[in-house]
Amino acid sequence: MTLKVFQCRQCGTTLFPARYFCPACGGGEWDERVVEHGTVAEATIVHHRVGVQEGSEVHLASVATDAGPIVIARLERATQAGDRVRLEIDEARRILAQRI
Numbered sequence: 001m002t003l004k005v006f007q008c009r010q011c012g013t014t015l016f017p018a019r020y021f022c023p024a025c026g027g028g029e030w031d032e033r034v035v036e037h038g039t040v041a042e043a044t045i046v047h048h049r050v051g052v053q054e055g056s057e058v059h060l061a062s063v064a065t066d067a068g069p070i071v072i073a074r075l076e077r078a079t080q081a082g083d084r085v086r087l088e089i090d091e092a093r094r095i096l097a098q099r100i
């Protein structure tokens with residue numbers, strides 16, 4: 001699935017996740033915009049708790065999407081700030097990023 005962000009019809013502010021009212025202008029009407037790419041702003045590794053398979057780490061990153069909003073995405077491999085990634089949504093509705 002593709003990742004969609006929400007753009008205010010009145011002022012063009014883009015948001016993710018959606019909110020009821022636009023924080024910039026108070027508008028309440030949104031257009032969905034598909035976002036396919038972004039740039040890693042900050043990368044983090046989350047180590048699983050004790051009891052989970054050893055060596056399994058979750059890589060997370062804040063990704064500045066090309067549409068504007070920053071999203072937290074999961075990655076299969078480590079990335080670093082500045083890396084370009086492709087964004088999508090998995091069946092569990094998590095945001096996944098893949099290094100391009």
Ligand SMILES: [Zn+2]
Pocket residue numbers: 008009010011012013022023024025026027
């Ligand atoms: Zn607005």
